[in-house]
Amino acid sequence: MATELKVQHVTENSFDIARQQLRAACEALNLPSGVYEILKEPARVYVVSIPVKMDSGEVKTFIGYRAQHTDVTGPTKGGIRFHPNVTLDEVKALSMWMTMKCNLVGLPYGGAKGGVVVNPKKLSQRELEQLSRGYIRAIVDAIGPDRDIPAPDVYTNAQVMGWMMDEYSKLAGCCSPGVITGKPLAVGGSLGRNEATARGCVFTVREAAAKLGLDLSQATAIIQGFGNAGSVAARLLNELGVTIVGVSDSQGAVYNPAGLDPYALAEHKAATGSVKGFAGGTDVDGDGLLEMPCDILVPAALENVITAGNAERIQARIVAEAANGPTTPEADEILFRRGVTVIPDILANAGGVTVSYFEWVQNRMHFYWTEEEVNQRLERMMVEAFCKTYEMSREKQVNMRLAAYMVSLDRIAKAMAARGWI
Numbered sequence: 001m002a003t004e005l006k007v008q009h010v011t012e013n014s015f016d017i018a019r020q021q022l023r024a025a026c027e028a029l030n031l032p033s034g035v036y037e038i039l040k041e042p043a044r045v046y047v048v049s050i051p052v053k054m055d056s057g058e059v060k061t062f063i064g065y066r067a068q069h070t071d072v073t074g075p076t077k078g079g080i081r082f083h084p085n086v087t088l089d090e091v092k093a094l095s096m097w098m099t100m101k102c103n104l105v106g107l108p109y110g111g112a113k114g115g116v117v118v119n120p121k122k123l124s125q126r127e128l129e130q131l132s133r134g135y136i137r138a139i140v141d142a143i144g145p146d147r148d149i150p151a152p153d154v155y156t157n158a159q160v161m162g163w164m165m166d167e168y169s170k171l172a173g174c175c176s177p178g179v180i181t182g183k184p185l186a187v188g189g190s191l192g193r194n195e196a197t198a199r200g201c202v203f204t205v206r207e208a209a210a211k212l213g214l215d216l217s218q219a220t221a222i223i224q225g226f227g228n229a230g231s232v233a234a235r236l237l238n239e240l241g242v243t244i245v246g247v248s249d250s251q252g253a254v255y256n257p258a259g260l261d262p263y264a265l266a267e268h269k270a271a272t273g274s275v276k277g278f279a280g281g282t283d284v285d286g287d288g289l290l291e292m293p294c295d296i297l298v299p300a301a302l303e304n305v306i307t308a309g310n311a312e313r314i315q316a317r318i319v320a321e322a323a324n325g326p327t328t329p330e331a332d333e334i335l336f337r338r339g340v341t342v343i344p345d346i347l348a349n350a351g352g353v354t355v356s357y358f359e360w361v362q363n364r365m366h367f368y369w370t371e372e373e374v375n376q377r378l379e380r381m382m383v384e385a386f387c388k389t390y391e392m393s394r395e396k397q398v399n400m401r402l403a404a405y406m407v408s409l410d411r412i413a414k415a416m417a418a419r420g421w422i
């Protein structure tokens, strides 16, 4: 398994971008100024230090964050990422995007996000477990099934959620599965949660393709990022007849105009740690991959990859943001002008938190659903959110991102008014 992550130089500040998007939508809806005033900062931010006794016997301290953006529409909700480049501003931006996402889909949550500055690929399993438990100990008073409910994000997974749920339960003195989602099935996880982000994304691609008259059985796609969201999206798109022509990860990229087999590619990545060197394609430059010919581009990794520097050269007709924040506002404008349909992150990747919500509901009911039930409910909610966004974009003649924010903020503003906040 590869241990090095390519350190990306992020010039754009995600929190500035998130605020800019928020302000534009508040203005477009002509909302009372209190809405922006309340939402421009997260309600609470925690910065914690997490000492871990490493396998060497040495103690190392990691920095962790948790931002709770607003609880106006319910307890806060959002994932935890483990990544060497995590910053407080990034976590704050991600928490704001979670508020927008939950309210776009109509979930009874506000947004939150957590992060730990670490390269988890360099930790042993024991060290990873200690770090995960230490993070929960550090924020235990801030979370809870009715307070703030974490989940997986970049480089965290079901096993990490299992450890975190266990640590919280021990400290709470009772088994508390509803404190965290994305858990292993054996401890209250939901069927379909693992695939949910990608499945939701593919539902939105299907809807967008229908509006554009794009026949998916003749279409091609490029996936940037081959983690949980990207690898499953490749498989599900392939099942709809889409040819996957290019895939990248943090180590490199592969391309094959005749099509890449997503299953064989996943096996190759599991064995070698990367998609590069895959025999079924040719190695290409990861950044250049975004600009290669395709109908559907799925950024499924980190923020700020589609920028003013490459947006003119993107050839896709649909950009489906499985990642959070992959497109900068300048790039958004360029893509809109060029007629590229961007399915914004808060819509395209909302399937993950939607099935997290289902998981939480099942935990609280102690009654578990079939995978079919989960997927059907997910489809209904994703299609509804897509239609509302699409109609808003048509009615107001704005791009899909602004439209999605407007749908979401309308609901948030109503909750604020009902609670007497504005």
Ligand code: GLU
Residues within 6 Å of the ligand: 077, 078, 079, 080, 149, 150, 151, 152, 153, 154, 181, 182, 324, 349, 350, 352, 353, 354, 356
């Ligand atoms: N990390 C995912 C997101 O960005 C899922 C969050 C959740 O399930 O709470 O939407």
